[in-house]
Amino acid sequence: MSIQIINKDEKNCPFIVCDHCKLEIFKAEEANAIWLGDPRREEGFRFDVGHVHKECDQPFQNAHPAPAGSQWFWNGLEHHLYMLLKNVEYDAQRAANTKRIVDNLG
Ligand SMILES: [Zn+2]
Numbered sequence: 001m002s003i004q005i006i007n008k009d010e011k012n013c014p015f016i017v018c019d020h021c022k023l024e025i026f027k028a029e030e031a032n033a034i035w036l037g038d039p040r041r042e043e044g045f046r047f048d049v050g051h052v053h054k055e056c057d058q059p060f061q062n063a064h065p066a067p068a069g070s071q072w073f074w075n076g077l078e079h080h081l082y083m084l085l086k087n088v089e090y091d092a093q094r095a096a097n098t099k100r101i102v103d104n105l106g
Contacts, residue, residue: 002051011105016077020056020063025077032057033080036066037073051077 002017006024015024018031025031032054035047052060061072075083085092 016051018053018056019050020052020060023053025051025053028078028081029076030054031077032074033077034060034072034074036070038069039071049080 002019003014004017005012006015007013016031017023018025019034030053032052033049034052034057035049037047038045050060057074066072
């Protein structure tokens with residue numbers, strides 16, 4: 001995952017960064033999670049995930065062609081993040097506490 005801490009207004013801010021243009025992704029709906037996968041979907045295989053703006057997806061794939069026997073898979077970032085948080089049992093109700101803390105930081 002392309003997460004970077006970017007200093008903004010003297011704060012350390014986490015952002016997902018596009019693996020193609022290297023700019024921050026500000027809207028999940030405008031980006032994809034992508035990975036080189038095994039089309040046979042064998043159980044237990046693991047793949048690193050990248051993130052790209054939707055307009056950067058095809059240029060990224062053109063610059064990084066899938067090797068023989070694999071192919072690029074993708075998922076809308078908004079869906080990918082939901083599934084990712086579900087897999088770490090992220091509690092959206094408790095997130096309200098974090099939101100209050102972060103909002104108070106300014
Ligand atoms: Zn991009």
